[in-house]
Amino acid sequence: MNLLLFIGRRLLFIAPQLLGIVLVSFMLVKSIPGDPAVLMLGPTATPEAIASLRNSLGLDYSLPVQFWIYLQHLALGDLGTSWQTTRPVLEDLLQRFPATLELVTLGLLTAVVIGISLGLASAFNRHGVLARIADFYGLGAGSLPDFWLALVLIFVFYTLLQWVPAPLGRIDIAVIPPNPITGFLTVDCLLTGNWEALRSALGHLLLPVMTLGLINAGPILKMTQSTMEKILQSDFSHYQVLCGIPHRMVVRHALHNALPSVVTIISVLYGYLIGGAVLVEIVFSWGGAGQYAVQGVLNSDLYPVLGFVLFSAIFSLFVYLFVDIIYFTIDPRIGH
Amino acid sequence: MVPQFSALLRSVGHVARVRPRFAIGYGIVVATLLAALLAPLVAPYSPIEANPAQFLQSPDWHHLFGTDAVGMDVFSRTVYAPRIDLTIAIAGTLISAVVGSVIGALVGYYSSGRGVRVWLAYGVMRAADVLQAFPVFVFAIALVASLGQSIQTVVLAIAFVNAPIYLRLMRSQVISIREMRYVEASLVAGLSDMRTIFRHIVPNAIGPVLAQLSVNVGWAILLTAGLSFVGAGVRAPAPEWGSMIAMGFQNVVTGQWWPSVFPGLALAVSVFGFSLVGLSIEVFADPVKRRGLLRDMETARKANGARATRTVAGVGP
Numbered sequence: 001m002n003l004l005l006f007i008g009r010r011l012l013f014i015a016p017q018l019l020g021i022v023l024v025s026f027m028l029v030k031s032i033p034g035d036p037a038v039l040m041l042g043p044t045a046t047p048e049a050i051a052s053l054r055n056s057l058g059l060d061y062s063l064p065v066q067f068w069i070y071l072q073h074l075a076l077g078d079l080g081t082s083w084q085t086t087r088p089v090l091e092d093l094l095q096r097f098p099a100t101l102e103l104v105t106l107g108l109l110t111a112v113v114i115g116i117s118l119g120l121a122s123a124f125n126r127h128g129v130l131a132r133i134a135d136f137y138g139l140g141a142g143s144l145p146d147f148w149l150a151l152v153l154i155f156v157f158y159t160l161l162q163w164v165p166a167p168l169g170r171i172d173i174a175v176i177p178p179n180p181i182t183g184f185l186t187v188d189c190l191l192t193g194n195w196e197a198l199r200s201a202l203g204h205l206l207l208p209v210m211t212l213g214l215i216n217a218g219p220i221l222k223m224t225q226s227t228m229e230k231i232l233q234s235d236f237s238h239y240q241v242l243c244g245i246p247h248r249m250v251v252r253h254a255l256h257n258a259l260p261s262v263v264t265i266i267s268v269l270y271g272y273l274i275g276g277a278v279l280v281e282i283v284f285s286w287g288g289a290g291q292y293a294v295q296g297v298l299n300s301d302l303y304p305v306l307g308f309v310l311f312s313a314i315f316s317l318f319v320y321l322f323v324d325i326i327y328f329t330i331d332p333r334i335g336h
Numbered sequence: 337m338v339p340q341f342s343a344l345l346r347s348v349g350h351v352a353r354v355r356p357r358f359a360i361g362y363g364i365v366v367a368t369l370l371a372a373l374l375a376p377l378v379a380p381y382s383p384i385e386a387n388p389a390q391f392l393q394s395p396d397w398h399h400l401f402g403t404d405a406v407g408m409d410v411f412s413r414t415v416y417a418p419r420i421d422l423t424i425a426i427a428g429t430l431i432s433a434v435v436g437s438v439i440g441a442l443v444g445y446y447s448s449g450r451g452v453r454v455w456l457a458y459g460v461m462r463a464a465d466v467l468q469a470f471p472v473f474v475f476a477i478a479l480v481a482s483l484g485q486s487i488q489t490v491v492l493a494i495a496f497v498n499a500p501i502y503l504r505l506m507r508s509q510v511i512s513i514r515e516m517r518y519v520e521a522s523l524v525a526g527l528s529d530m531r532t533i534f535r536h537i538v539p540n541a542i543g544p545v546l547a548q549l550s551v552n553v554g555w556a557i558l559l560t561a562g563l564s565f566v567g568a569g570v571r572a573p574a575p576e577w578g579s580m581i582a583m584g585f586q587n588v589v590t591g592q593w594w595p596s597v598f599p600g601l602a603l604a605v606s607v608f609g610f611s612l613v614g615l616s617i618e619v620f621a622d623p624v625k626r627r628g629l630l631r632d633m634e635t636a637r638k639a640n641g642a643r644a645t646r647t648v649a650g651v652g653p
């Protein structure tokens with residue numbers, strides 16, 4: 001009951017926040033110089049054609065009116081049309097967002113595995129070799145530009161070793177992808193039993209997932225390490241040790257208490273990566289939502305940018321909401 | 337003055353021996369700054385002049401880091417790059433720190449009680465929520481695109497996306513400090529709110545902000561490079577690490593790794609240096625961590641002393 005009340009209150013806050021996000025991004029994107037009508041029609045367009053297109057796009061109205069029109073369309077599920085792909089933005093995004101989500105989710109899972117295991121191993125023995133490696137890794141991982149690491153991995157594993165396919169998209173051009181069901185290529189391959197496509201898709205996923213995993217393991221590692229250390233030094237852990245409880249149990253209880261902060265950093269990374277994986281997407285020609293938005297900004301294509309900002313904001317708001325629910329189940333004290 | 341200086345030098349040496357990583361960090365930062373200052377002396381070639389006869393030369397004695405696809409010397413460009421990257425990163429970080437901390441201090445001070453200011457403070461925090469809900473990178477690109485692409489706008493974009501961090505940091509500090517007795521004393525003594533905030537609260541709350549600064553310069557360098565990488569930051573042929581990596585992108589796939597790998601390495605090392613410096617400031621500013629450092633220094637000195645005595649007695653190694 002407590003939980004439901006809490007979720008209800010959170011959802012109440014989400015609506016004005018989303019409105020604010022749409023407003024700010026609308027004003028920001030509108031202020032990017034470049035007339036969409038001119039760009040859409042090309043350099044040979046007549047002034048009359050431009051004027052009539054401007055009229056039909058609603059560009060002649062004042063900004064508040066344009067914003068109101070956009071909101072009205074938004075309420076009907078119309079996110080506008082991209083002049084680059086000449087398709088509705090909603091369709092484009094529904095096709096591209098799963099690509100980004102698949103990449104980011106797998107990358108983050110890799111980061112969680114690396115970060116938590118290294119963090120736990122180094123929290124036990126602060127002066128061991130593993131702890132030194134973990135310390136260095138925690139500091140170093142955050143210093144690497146992800147797009148550069150991606151290039152280095154491509155050079156080693158594609159150019160030199162030829163272990164992975166060329167960094168061009170999500171699947172080999174020669175392989176026929178399965179019909180989209182969920183949009184996640186790997187899941188679709190599994191559902192349709194298309195093993196050849198699955199192998200190709202996994203091969204293409206390997207390097208970008210490794211890039212994101214290696215870099216984002218840093219913050220998770222640091223958080224696990226510092227929280228575990230603090231808890232293992234706390235009175236209740238000392239007491240458990242004094243009572244003769246097995247080491248494994250002490251660690252398990254400590255880990256349970258460390259989970260909320262580790263989950264927090266993971267959720268923050270998840271929300272951040274939806275837009276933050278853009279550079280990796282570009283390096284691997286991933287064709288994801290982030291790349292779509294960046295192309296939009298660089299070419300004064302207004303609606304894809306707005307659509308992407310909206311999608312990713314909603315996504316991160318729901319990730320945070322979900323995390324709050326996880327807190328409830330991990331630590332009943334938070335409910336009070 | 338001179339004995340004081342040598343004592344300072346000696347204690348710096350002690351710290352460096354106990355925490356070699358701090359020494360490495362300061363070394364890297366100083367080296368990067370020196371590279372920026374002395375680039376014309378260090379670089380053997382012009383950073384923006386291409387020699388089309390010598391494109392994609394692999395690294396050798398004439399071109400330490402090789403040459404890129406149009407025949408520019410990669411080493412010279414890598415050495416010149418911190419001029420642009422550091423200027424942008426440091427300026428952007430400083431602006432965001434000043435603006436963010438001032439607003440954060442005011443918001444923190446007026447976050448409880450009654451009146452219009454409390455509502456204003458609440459509004460500012462919700463605005464910060466909205467800004468932070470944006471995908472950072474797309475937001476920064478959009479800012480640069482809307483203001484027109486130049487070094488100043490990249491600085492502004494970096495300042496804008498980082499300001500909420502300082503705002504929150506300062507606010508949380510000020511909220512706890514404003515309950516202190518000395519703040520009350522200052523108000524009772526008749527000082528205005530503003531004087532109390534800037535004379536008595538801010539100096540006591542500034543520690544975490546300073547520790548954040550150095551780490552943030554590192555992030556700002558990464559963001560600058562990322563913006564240039566997609567073509568929304570510094571334009572080629574200006575020597576900048578991110579745009580150099582982007583220029584060498586196609587060559588990496590075909591096996592000429594040097595135009596991209598060297599600038600990226602320089603970028604990573606300098607960001608690493610700034611985060612180590614940030615770590616050291618955090619240790620110096622936190623009393624608990626500082627005590628740990630002093631204890632380690634004491635142990636190291638004792639061990640050293642013991643070894644020295646042993647050597648004198650003729651039983652040492």
